[in-house]
Amino acid sequence: MDSLQEKLKETTEFIQKQGVGEVEFGLILGSGLGELAEEIEDAKIITYDKVPHFPISTVTGHAGQLVYGTLAGKKVLAMQGRFHYYEGHSMQTVTYPVRVMAALKAHSLIVTNAAGGVNEDFKAGDLMLIADHINFMGSNPLFGPNEDEIGPRFPDMSEAYDMSYRQTAQKIAEKQGIPLKEGNYMAFSGPTYETPAEVRFARIAGGDAVGMSTVPEVIAACHSGLKVLGISCITNLAAGMQKSLNHDEVVKTTERVKADFKTLVKETLKVL
Ligand code: HPA
Numbered sequence: 001m002d003s004l005q006e007k008l009k010e011t012t013e014f015i016q017k018q019g020v021g022e023v024e025f026g027l028i029l030g031s032g033l034g035e036l037a038e039e040i041e042d043a044k045i046i047t048y049d050k051v052p053h054f055p056i057s058t059v060t061g062h063a064g065q066l067v068y069g070t071l072a073g074k075k076v077l078a079m080q081g082r083f084h085y086y087e088g089h090s091m092q093t094v095t096y097p098v099r100v101m102a103a104l105k106a107h108s109l110i111v112t113n114a115a116g117g118v119n120e121d122f123k124a125g126d127l128m129l130i131a132d133h134i135n136f137m138g139s140n141p142l143f144g145p146n147e148d149e150i151g152p153r154f155p156d157m158s159e160a161y162d163m164s165y166r167q168t169a170q171k172i173a174e175k176q177g178i179p180l181k182e183g184n185y186m187a188f189s190g191p192t193y194e195t196p197a198e199v200r201f202a203r204i205a206g207g208d209a210v211g212m213s214t215v216p217e218v219i220a221a222c223h224s225g226l227k228v229l230g231i232s233c234i235t236n237l238a239a240g241m242q243k244s245l246n247h248d249e250v251v252k253t254t255e256r257v258k259a260d261f262k263t264l265v266k267e268t269l270k271v272l
Pocket of ligand 1: 114116210250
């Protein structure tokens with residue numbers, strides 16, 4: 001079997017042939033938040049089905065393409081749609097695009113997602129800066145032999161979400177008049193939404209929001225030495241805190257807050 005490094009060589013060579021040059025920031029756009037990629041200037045678009053070693057994304061509402069270009073003056077490689085563990089992909093597959101970003105020399109990753117609010121002070125439509133996470137997915141993308149050329153066997157996760165990036169994002173939010181909460185993201189495997197009991201457990205454990213993504217990518221980013229900024233869009237209150245949950249509501253809420261979301265990401269990116 002090819003090593004991760006051999007696969008990465010094939011993928012990056014292909015991506016570079018499509019006109020992708022310098023990458024400063026990787027950007028992962030979650031459920032309903034993909035529209036930001038439309039603002040990337042001089043965009044080069046590569047659909048996932050063309051990229052060597054990329055799987056096909058199966059979730060509706062995800063375009064499934066890489067968009068490269070300039071956003072807020074920075075060279076970005078954005079994922080419009082991500083791969084989820086609940087789709088049946090391995091953790092290594094879910095995090096492969098982050099490895100590609102690192103191989104293309106990105107120094108930072110901005111991750112975004114839709115999440116359920118667990119903190120009782122949150123409401124649907126809030127944006128939450130991710131301060132830290134709890135990996136409750138039952139797996140880890142670093143299981144297996146470690147490739148020392150890529151990162152350490154036991155990565156430090158003391159400041160997975162870069163403190164100075166968080167401070168910058170908070171300052172920008174304040175300046176722009178965008179309310180921005182801050183909290184811990186707790187990741188479940190999905191695809192079921194949590195039960196009310198699981199949500200109570202998440203709250204006791206210190207979670208402020210729950211979701212089904214992001215944590216694998218952030219672990220891979222830390223392992224690869226990328227700085228991370230994470231933003232959740234609280235699309236609903238988690239199970240037990242409201243009547244019932246459905247994906248339509250998630251999509252509708254992101255529609256409502258996407259203007260603020262886009263402004264926050266672009267204005268923050270400008271000064272990072
Ligand atoms: N739980 C898990 N994932 C989610 C939720 C939720 O309540 N809302 C949006 N993504």
